[in-house]
Amino acid sequence: MGLLAEVSGNIGSIGYGLAAIGPGIGIGIIFGQGVQAIARQPEAYNLLRQNMILGFVFAEALALIGLVMPFVYNATG
Amino acid sequence: MSSLSGNAGTLLAAEEWHAPGLWLFQWKPLVEIGPFGITKPMILAFIVVLVVIGFFWAAFSKPQPVPKGAQMWGEYAYTFVRDQIARPMIGKDGDKYLPLLFTLFVFVWIMNLMSVIPLAQFPVTSRIAYPAALAIMVYLYMLYLGFKHQGFLGFFKNKLFPPGMPKWIYIILAPLEFLTNFIVNPFTHAVRLFGNMFAGHILIAMFAITGYHFLVVAVSPLGLPLGIVGAVMTVVMVAFELLIQALQAYVFAMLAANYIGGAVHAEH
Numbered sequence: 001m002g003l004l005a006e007v008s009g010n011i012g013s014i015g016y017g018l019a020a021i022g023p024g025i026g027i028g029i030i031f032g033q034g035v036q037a038i039a040r041q042p043e044a045y046n047l048l049r050q051n052m053i054l055g056f057v058f059a060e061a062l063a064l065i066g067l068v069m070p071f072v073y074n075a076t077g
Numbered sequence: 078m079s080s081l082s083g084n085a086g087t088l089l090a091a092e093e094w095h096a097p098g099l100w101l102f103q104w105k106p107l108v109e110i111g112p113f114g115i116t117k118p119m120i121l122a123f124i125v126v127l128v129v130i131g132f133f134w135a136a137f138s139k140p141q142p143v144p145k146g147a148q149m150w151g152e153y154a155y156t157f158v159r160d161q162i163a164r165p166m167i168g169k170d171g172d173k174y175l176p177l178l179f180t181l182f183v184f185v186w187i188m189n190l191m192s193v194i195p196l197a198q199f200p201v202t203s204r205i206a207y208p209a210a211l212a213i214m215v216y217l218y219m220l221y222l223g224f225k226h227q228g229f230l231g232f233f234k235n236k237l238f239p240p241g242m243p244k245w246i247y248i249i250l251a252p253l254e255f256l257t258n259f260i261v262n263p264f265t266h267a268v269r270l271f272g273n274m275f276a277g278h279i280l281i282a283m284f285a286i287t288g289y290h291f292l293v294v295a296v297s298p299l300g301l302p303l304g305i306v307g308a309v310m311t312v313v314m315v316a317f318e319l320l321i322q323a324l325q326a327y328v329f330a331m332l333a334a335n336y337i338g339g340a341v342h343a344e345h
Contacts, residue, residue: 046161050165057328065268
């Protein structure tokens with residue numbers, strides 16, 4: 001079977017788009033629930049903010065790896 | 078301008094609009110000593126070291142009962158790191174690790190801040206080597222503390238087999254925990270800081286190049302609005318980067334505290 005479809009241009013940008021889906025959903029959930037929790041219990045703000053940021057950075061790591069990888073791939077290839 | 082000698086040629090030679098790429102981060106050595114080349118990021122890192130030492134010296138060498146000037150800012154930052162990073166993440170004995178965490182926070186922050194300082198305008202941490210060195214340091218310190226406080230086997234047992242799970246699940250959980258704690262965590266610790274600064278610098282550069290290109294290099298009626306958008310967005314992005322820089326320094330120190338806390342106390 002021959003070539004059915006071809007993508008030209010920078011494939012890395014498509015890869016980044018795919019890599020950003022999961023963390024996007026994750027960060028949305030984290031901050032959505034976090035803000036809700038703060039609204040319900042404003043006196044726990046310090047504790048909640050800490051855990052929100054911690055969860056945010058763990059979710060964000062995946063998107064950042066997706067951002068960096070195309071450059072790494074381009075630099076070697 | 079000497080500070081631009083690394084890659085300004087690439088920018089000025091561009092007749093048509095080019096998105097910024099990796100060349101933003103590749104600096105030719107300014108001075109070469111044998112196999113080593115001194116590049117701009119190295120010089121900036123050295124300046125940052127001097128600035129941090131100088132600031133700490135000014136702030137804490139002769140403490141006054143009523144703090145003012147550098148001492149006031151130093152103590153303010155110290156209290157912030159103690160109350161927001163060390164104590165919540167490590168616990169009551171977090172104060173013991175404050176010198177490391179406080180230095181990490183300030184050092185990383187000033188390195189990030191170089192992104193917006195005129196003439197410097199390069200975040201030192203957007204070269205992976207700088208965050209990687211700091212992350213490796215924290216990683217080795219975490220291993221040392223873990224072995225010291227929980228014993229060699231105990232540390233691995235506590236890390237790989239968190240209590241309170243059904244027995245059979247450890248077959249899946251232990252390799253995953255190993256991957257998370259000993260490979261992914263130190264890797265993302267460095268890459269998070271690097272990636273944020275890298276992306277931020279590219280964003281600022283992209284808007285700045287857009288503004289420069291359409292307002293100075295190739296002025297045209299169609300390009301003018303685009304150039305104005307680029308120029309305005311450059312200012313907005315610099316303001317946004319100021320926030321991100323402080324946040325990333327905070328996050329870097331917080332994760333270091335988190336790893337140290339996990340090594341000092343077994344999870345319960």
